[in-house]
Amino acid sequence: MANRRTGNTKRFDWITLWIYLLLLTAGWLMIYAVEYREDSVQPLVNLSTSYGKQFIWIGISLSIVFAAQVIHSSFWRTFAYALLIGALVLLFLVLFFGQEIKGSQSWFTFGPVSLQPGEVAKFPAILALAAYLAYYRTDLRKNRHFFTALGIIALPIGMIMLQPDTGTALTYGALLIVLFRAGAHPIWYILILGIGVLFITSILFSAYYVILVLLLGGGGLAISYYRDRLNWFLAYALFTTLILLIVALEMYTLAMVLAVLLCSVYVLKIFTTREQRLVFVFVPVLALSSAFSFSTAYVFDNVLLPHQRDRLNVWLQPELSDPRGALYNVFQSKLAIGSGGLTGKGYLDGTLTKLNYVPEQNTDFIFVTVAEEQGFIGASALIIIYSILMIRIFRMGERMRNDFDRAFAYGFGGFLFIHFAINIGMTMGLMPVVGIPLPYLSYGGSSLLVFSAMMGVLLRMDMERRNS
Helix, strand or coil: CHHHHHHHHHCCCHHHHHHHHHHHHHHHHHHHHHHCCCCCCCCCCCCCCHHHHHHHHHHHHHHHHHHHHHCCHHHHHHCHHHHHHHHHHHHHHHHHHCEEECCEEEEEEECCEEECHHHHCHHHHHHHHHHHHHCCCCCCCCHHHHHHHHHHHHHHHHHHHCCCCHHHHHHHHHHHHHHHHCCCCHHHHHHHHHHHHHHHHHHHCCHHHHHHHHHHHHHHHHHHHCCCHHHHHHHHHHHHHHHHHHHHCCCHHHHHHHHHHHHHHHHHHHHHCCCHHHHHHHHHHHHHHHHHHHHHHHHHHHCCCHHHHHHHHHHHCHHHCCCCCCCHHHHHHHHHHHHCCCCCCCCCCCHHHHCCCCCCCCCCCHHHHHHHHHHHHHHHHHHHHHHHHHHHHHHHHHHCCCHHHHHHHHHHHHHHHHHHHHHHHHHCCCCCCCCCCCCCCCCCHHHHHHHHHHHHHHHHHHHHHHHC
């Protein structure tokens, strides 16, 4: 009997569980540090404080993790779609009965307890997507199946955008990692990357310059399909140099006309090659890219609200932002991180933390507290711990013996990665400030419960694999 218990214990992934417990402990300590004051020490479990409430949430989260160990993974696959429907109902109801916080009607409030359906929906969204991908007839190489999978992802995103809560909606992009692992064609990801690059460059630079580069780039790309590439390339280089000189002389209309003519000649030349059909790819792509660039610039200048433009400017063009306005959070965040130095100021000794220079320091900017009090060494250690956890989760996914468990592991790992990357990135000005918590560290019940539930279910799936 003792040998059997020992064997079952060895089949459980204790390392991942201990990493999870370590992050929970570190998170609670950092939340305590934010509110700690020498002149008014409060009891550890005090529901009037954030760390007191978080202590309760941690206890509930641990109960969820251990409760998940007695539920077979087939249960989640069976009720995946029902759980997603329930989550969508919550997302619908919050639009009418939710509480508006910071411009988004994203929360249900029950006395001292708040629930964010957008966070809760992540768990059933992964389950529903995993259940669809595990269906034996699903083949993402077929457009119908690929767009059905996208529809499952788009449903909660669309409901969340109605609140509107752009930050939470953005995190659902993590599920694209699941589709890639399940066999989605890479061209879709190249397209998404291209749209992202075009979006950013259209904000940073005039749409005129972006379209000019697209036209010249299209002509240059067409050369690769010619037999006599050298002569055509020399001519292309000559005319491109001429166009750039005309731009330098501020004769913008003439430069654009010549760029259109040059691109047209080089693209139409493909008709004389064996790759004639590519003309019907080049032309629409160039036209749509140019239209997207122009519309992005127009929407940014004329449609977005001032606070929305400020968020993008803080990320992409901080020199245009007011240091005492939109840029204040990131400016103070970077100042606090830098003040920590190599080893930090010591636990409970963060001066900028104590003086509340950084807003939302126990939620969205919790990493700032770590960096100020524990310094570069402590912040780096935290990043390494998260990296180890994510690597272990993806490795679990690779070892899974069925598609449902594998897709769930990749969905969980994807959500953890995108929260980690955006949250830490925005504290250093590398990502837009969109209000995304750092899993297991930030104060808040909704995020902690959901990420703990995903952890518990994954540990159970992994144990089933080891025992089979």
